[in-house]
Amino acid sequence: MTDRYGHFIDGSWRDPAGGAYFESINPATLEVLYEAARGDAADVELAVAAARRAFEAPSWSGLTATQRGKLLRRLGDLVAENADELARLESLDNGKLLREMRGQLASLPEYLYYYGGLADKIQGSQIPTSNLQILNYTQHEPLGVVGAITPWNSPLTLTTSKLAPALAAGNTAVIKPSEYTSRTVLRFAQLASEAGFPDGVVNVVTGYGAEAGAALVENPTIAKISFTGSTRTGSAIAASAAARFIGCTLELGGKSPNIVFGDANIENAAMGVIAGIYAAAGQTCIAGSRVFAHRSVYDELLERVSTRAKSIVIGDPLDDATELGPLAFGDQLDKVRSYVGIGVDEGATLYAGGGRPNVALPGYYFEPTVLTDVTNSMRVVREEIFGPVAAIMPFDTEDEVVGLANDTEFGLAAGVWTQNLARAHRMSRRLEAGTIWVNTYRAMSPMSPRQGFKSSGVGIEHGIESMHEYTRLKSVWINT
């Protein structure tokens, strides 16, 4: 019989109010993995009420910041102890390679340790105003109940990026994970309970975006929405939050440029381009999907990238020999396939890939693909495909490539490959993106802030800066 999961509310499992469940499918085998509760406004109401009670209860509000930090560190230990299980569950859910997930899960406790350590270092200040009679000081207060909505491509990491600073600051939370990846987030909430977080501090309501997700955004008790997902959903959430004057942190889509100059170490650059676009089958917000190669190295880079693309081992994500797994669900596959068709119709050349690879498993597989003869006006260059599709374009001058790279609605990340130090600094300054990588791609740490520019986001995740996304600042004046 298929496993069935309820919501995790107030420290225990709850059946959905409407009694409905939905299936989660393994994208490699197309087998049903489990059923999860199909949440609605009534479930959200229950979870938010539990989170609000927990926010006010002395068992949470009475803890010192150091005690909250200790709980986060204990949760970090539990995540480390259960990393293998979590990695496997996430790989089954979204088709990411098990060995890639093991790597991601090995670094996940760092997030909890880092914010656990920051919990008691968020200080207000005393302000030397001109009135000597009055003492003025500031303090950072938690907001209340934070609603966290996350996507399917890195559910645990992206949930932890929100939860760790929110809890460190003293908030409680209701999480709505993606309908494609409910299980690891539910398991994570269970681990939070085991770590000693009081009931109601971490709650999970599973279900669809238009139902449970929208209900969470619209719930009047929610003090803030922290969202990672598509720019389209982010825009709707921002509008709803603005109408009620609640804050939101939005980590959205991308169409990141990966720029290879003539003076780059071409071997490293080719590897960086491949990792930039084909990791997680291209389903990462930071995918380096627009590759710009200086004309002097264009042919060589194209050859290296397409030769490697054709030799990537595609197969079962649980097999350590596999280098590329399936796309996460059927609509994703249809979307990626249709974009390749749109590109070819617009005049692009299908240089490598573009179809279903020869894989024994029936899942949602798509070949690593290279498009050439593309221009900045084409949809395959302007829109986020979220699949293993690289568009490779030549350029002649630095000014030209800065113009091309910045000519996009997005501004999440950018890669630069050059051995010229002055150029590295210049490009870092001129590129309109929240994260710049020079001679590397995808480096990331909970300690380093990241922010999407333009349509890629609002607010900051990671780093000490992200703590302030989950607090409000009070100014106190005391007449002495």
Ligand code: NAD
């Ligand atoms: P999505 O916007 O479709 O869904 C994200 C989450 O929002 C899901 O939990 C979904 O159920 C929920 N949702 C959908 N409609 C909603 C609504 N009306 N109200 C409330 N919640 C709603 O995105 P996705 O397909 O799950 O994820 C892929 C996208 O996420 C890509 O665009 C990718 O670039 C982006 N992403 C961004 C980052 C980042 O850090 N910037 C990281 C990972 C993914």
